[in-house]
Amino acid sequence: MNVSRRNYILMFLDKIFFINAMAFISINSVIPYFLDNLAASTFEVSLASVLAALGTLITQPIFSKIAMKLPYKLKTLVKILFLQRVLFLLFVISIPFVASKSPNLMIIVFLLCWGIFNLFVGCYGPLYSSIVAKLISNEQRGRLLGFGNAVGSIIAIGSSVLIGVLLDKVAYPYNYTIIFAIGVIILLADALIFHFMVNEAPDEVAKTDLGYFQYFQYIPKVFRRNKKFLQVVLGNSFFTVATMVLAYYSLYAIKKYNIGAAEIAIFNGIAMLVNILGNILLGIIADKLGHRLSLQYSAFFGFAAGIIVLTINNISAVYLAFALTSLCYCGYQLSSWIFIIEYSPKDEIPIYISINSMITLIISSIVLTISGIVIDRFSFQPVFILTLITGFGAYYIYKKLKK
Missing domain, CATH: 1.20.1250.20 (MFS general substrate transporter like domains)
Structure with a gap:
């Protein structure tokens, strides 16, 4: 073979x-x-x-x-x-x-x-x-x-x-x-x-030898040296905030529309269907048109989800917004880290991937915690507004990154 x-x-x-x-x-x-x-x-x-x-x-x-x-x-x-x-x-x-x-x-x-x-x-x-x-x-x-x-x-x-x-x-x-x-x-x-994988070519070995705490000091240097990568990480951070609302759609539907077990099951069905079809569609787009465009389209889906859930007042709108945000998340998971490789020096791909993972994970954890407090004290609307803004932010950044 x-x-x-x-x-x-x-x-x-x-x-x-x-x-x-x-x-x-x-x-x-x-x-x-x-x-x-x-x-x-x-x-x-x-x-x-x-x-x-x-x-x-x-x-x-x-x-x-x-x-x-x-x-x-x-x-x-x-x-x-x-x-x-x-x-x-x-x-x-x-x-x-x-x-x-x-x-x-x-x-x-x-x-x-x-x-x-x-x-x-x-x-x-x-x-x-x-x-x-x-x-x-x-x-x-x-x-x-x-x-x-x-x-x-x-x-x-x-x-x-x-x-x-x-x-x-x-x-x-x-x-x-x-x-x-x-x-x-x-x-x-x-x-x-x-x-059982074979034929691995050798990588260039990085000249920089980073200790544990030097790693964190190295992050600002990477951003200063590679402005495009800074934009990518910012776009990915917007992505993680725009998609964290997936945790709240079903809860919002329960509280606002008093839905039962049968309606909750629809969310699971939508998630499975979008994950299957979305991965196929966005995978083809990524290979044919590039991962930047795949991410740009995915971010637009997140932006559109925010508009729909804020402006249309029925359960069908919640299902549609959930589907669009799921599609946004699907594209982000598929293409974000591959796109980072395009902006990384070959000998520093691991640290570039690591920096993106660390920053987006910290931001999503903080925002997810704060959003739970906001929902308890106020309502879901501020969270949906944040989804709309960050979805557009990711779309705008990836549009600007056009080569």
């Missing part, structure tokens, strides 16, 4: 495997249910989400430095992924022995292991992005990621059904043991995919 074709197929399988693995270890569904069965407090449940973000932030400088010093990255990524997933497998094995006898201890063990798991997530951006940049041509990345996400999402529908069956038919805590075990096994198989 042709080497580039082999790598393309393996990278395509990686998307499918990873999406389905994380369906079984979902921070939005399976993990909250598991902690609820352990009688965890609301704080402990929310702490799981905090650890997911915090772990990634803490290790970004470390993995960026490692990636910048490695001419070959595949073997290192495989080792890190196996270590991450084997350690989490040890937690899964402990569930039948600890969960029923000592729920409080199980909560502590889970949060500790989940925190360690997410410390390793910091390697995904710096190492994975560099490997994609080397093994997949620029003209193929959009369709590869778009089609991979779409197929993975279709299969994930079946994974979600299986999770429901296991939760219902298998006794606690063995149901969660099996669910988490399936997820970890798929993740281990996913790590093995990278082992």
